[in-house]
Amino acid sequence: MKSHIQDLLEQTLASLKDQGVVPADFAARIQVDRTKDKSHGDFATNLAMMLTKAARMKPRDIAQLIIDNLPASSHVAKVDIAGPGFINFFIDENALANQLQHALEDELLGATRPTQQTVVVDYSSPNLAKEMHVGHLRSSIIGDSVVRSLEFLGHKVIRQNHVGDWGTQFGMLLAYMEELRAQGDEQASMQLSDLENFYRAAKVRFDESADFATRARQLVVELQSGDEYCMKLWHEFKAVSLSHCNDVYQRLGVSLTPDDVYGESAYNDDLDQVVADLDAQGLLATSDGAQVVFQDEFKTKEGEPLPVIIKKADGGYLYATTDLAAMRYRSNVLKADRALYFVDLRQALHFQQVFSLARKAGFVRPEMTLEHTGFGTMNGEDGRPFKTRSGGVVKLVDLLDEANTRALELVRSKNPDMDEATLQEIARVVGISSVKYADLSKNRASDYIFSFEQMLSFEGNTAPYLLYAYTRVAGIFKRAESIDLSQGKIVLEHEKEKDLGNKLAQFSEVLNRVVDKGTPHAMCGYLFELAGAFSSFYEACPVLAADTEAQKLSRLMLAKLTAKTLKQGLNLLGIETLERM
Numbered sequence: 001m002k003s004h005i006q007d008l009l010e011q012t013l014a015s016l017k018d019q020g021v022v023p024a025d026f027a028a029r030i031q032v033d034r035t036k037d038k039s040h041g042d043f044a045t046n047l048a049m050m051l052t053k054a055a056r057m058k059p060r061d062i063a064q065l066i067i068d069n070l071p072a073s074s075h076v077a078k079v080d081i082a083g084p085g086f087i088n089f090f091i092d093e094n095a096l097a098n099q100l101q102h103a104l105e106d107e108l109l110g111a112t113r114p115t116q117q118t119v120v121v122d123y124s125s126p127n128l129a130k131e132m133h134v135g136h137l138r139s140s141i142i143g144d145s146v147v148r149s150l151e152f153l154g155h156k157v158i159r160q161n162h163v164g165d166w167g168t169q170f171g172m173l174l175a176y177m178e179e180l181r182a183q184g185d186e187q188a189s190m191q192l193s194d195l196e197n198f199y200r201a202a203k204v205r206f207d208e209s210a211d212f213a214t215r216a217r218q219l220v221v222e223l224q225s226g227d228e229y230c231m232k233l234w235h236e237f238k239a240v241s242l243s244h245c246n247d248v249y250q251r252l253g254v255s256l257t258p259d260d261v262y263g264e265s266a267y268n269d270d271l272d273q274v275v276a277d278l279d280a281q282g283l284l285a286t287s288d289g290a291q292v293v294f295q296d297e298f299k300t301k302e303g304e305p306l307p308v309i310i311k312k313a314d315g316g317y318l319y320a321t322t323d324l325a326a327m328r329y330r331s332n333v334l335k336a337d338r339a340l341y342f343v344d345l346r347q348a349l350h351f352q353q354v355f356s357l358a359r360k361a362g363f364v365r366p367e368m369t370l371e372h373t374g375f376g377t378m379n380g381e382d383g384r385p386f387k388t389r390s391g392g393v394v395k396l397v398d399l400l401d402e403a404n405t406r407a408l409e410l411v412r413s414k415n416p417d418m419d420e421a422t423l424q425e426i427a428r429v430v431g432i433s434s435v436k437y438a439d440l441s442k443n444r445a446s447d448y449i450f451s452f453e454q455m456l457s458f459e460g461n462t463a464p465y466l467l468y469a470y471t472r473v474a475g476i477f478k479r480a481e482s483i484d485l486s487q488g489k490i491v492l493e494h495e496k497e498k499d500l501g502n503k504l505a506q507f508s509e510v511l512n513r514v515v516d517k518g519t520p521h522a523m524c525g526y527l528f529e530l531a532g533a534f535s536s537f538y539e540a541c542p543v544l545a546a547d548t549e550a551q552k553l554s555r556l557m558l559a560k561l562t563a564k565t566l567k568q569g570l571n572l573l574g575i576e577t578l579e580r581m
């Protein structure tokens with residue numbers, strides 16, 4: 001509906017332009033919003049106010065002119081002017097009902113399909129030397145939810161798990177692996193099963209033994225020159241580390257597979273070329289023996305120039321160098337229209353610098369967008385970054401285990417007579433969903449406090465609330481299995497039916513917002529409101545005991561669309577639904 005009104009306004013602007021009233025370039029600035037107060041209609045626009053200068057008319061006069069030129073539409077019941085010059089649109093209830101009827105049969109549930117784009121999404125991207133910890137949660141699940149939404153709308157998504165699989169720390173890890181191998185394969189694989197300890201033990205050896213440290217440094221050099229033995233050790237290490245990641249993805253319901261891994265090492269051979277190209281364009285400077293790029297717009301707090309370091313004095317390359325190569329690949333080989341980076345906001349400056357440099361160097365096609373869809377920190381109840389009691393990093397698997405245990409207790413207390421297998425399955429879904437939903441429902445740009453109690457509550461905007469709401473709607477159909485809806489027609493009479501209908505019709509707008517801005521919390525907020533609108537409707541409007549057969553079918557159809565929308569919405573968040581809980 002919103003895009004329909006936008007279309008109408010665009011056509012109107014075109015005709016006003018032909019009449020010489022407004023200049024050409026206003027279409028992109030049309031903004032249509034839902035009204036908060038229904039006495040102002042369903043949608044409003046401030047377009048008339050925006051045009052006053054260009055048209056040299058009073059806003060209310062332009063508003064009238066727009067209304068006079070608006071193409072007729074069967075979806076719009078009434079249009080009027082309010083306040084200083086807002087234009088309010090009242091949607092025709094029959095049109096709304098028809099739209100919902102169509103959504104019920106539509107695989108996109110009525111969502112408008114945008115022009116298809118190729119979107120590269122860089123997410124999860126852990127450093128492989130460590131096991132996945134809570135710091136990797138946000139990128140993995142927020143990124144995955146946006147990926148699912150993009151694909152649902154028909155975009156071509158290329159997942160890029162830009163894992164940190166290259167760099168000096170690998171020398172240390174390989175040296176340690178070599179030592180363990182010497183003690184037998186069993187020893188090595190046992191130790192590798194806990195990467196966190198493996199890393200720590202390697203670090204201890206590195207610090208305590210000069211010979212070990214020398215060997216580690218030697219292995220880095222050999223690895224970088226492509227030495228076969230080193231490569232083999234490195235591949236083995238990577239395989240173990242990646243299989244840990246895959247276990248976590250599967251458990252979390254994150255859609256990344258081994259095929260999506262395209263890590264830092266993949267760009268290794270291109271780094272010399274990156275330097276050469278920057279040099280050829282006169283962008284490189286030398287600073288303390290290192291090759292750097294200074295960009296005028298980046299300065300330190302003290303006003304000193306702030307360079308991007310491209311190549312260290314010892315010849316080593318940096319994180320930024322790899323990102324430059326990666327951007328070029330994403331633009332020229334993958335042909336992305338958009339590249340999204342789900343990475344901690346603490347890397348904001350890094351991305352500003354490399355994005356701007358990639359543009360200056362012509363590494364990306366001008367029409368491709370580079371978007372750092374960053375996120376804040378997940379904090380503990382004390383407001384500081386989430387840690388174990390002893391101050392260590394919390395492994396993601398441990399966090400999920402605890403969520404599972406707590407969910408099991410909760411589900412058991414609500415269903416004392418349920419069999420163990422069913423309890424376990426429900427607890428698995430509730431546990432994982434709660435962790436994911438608590439994170440996804442927050443605006444990604446802000447920090448948030450991780451609280452098991454809150455996320456497992458049945459009240460408020462939580463996973464248990466929504467999962468339960470879904471089981472209630474689904475439950476209605478269990479009781480109505482034999483009823484044939486094919487002859488039904490949605491009619492919106494009761495106030496609460498209209499409210500629910502209006503909510504259902506917003507799915508498209510919300511989904512498009514999630515995809516444009518990379519903000520799944522918009523979907524969470526929407527589903528929560530939808531569940532609320534359904535419960536008000538269900539309280540006020542008997543469904544199976546409706547007054548007439550036609551009314552019963554109409555209400556069942558509304559319930560069915562609600563169930564479908566909740567399920568689809570949760571699925572786009574990467575959250576499984578339950579038929580009972």
Ligand code: ARG
Binds near residue numbers: 162
């Ligand atoms: N591995 C990096 C880290 O753990 C994140 C990589 C993000 N992606 C990128 N293209 N820089 O901080």
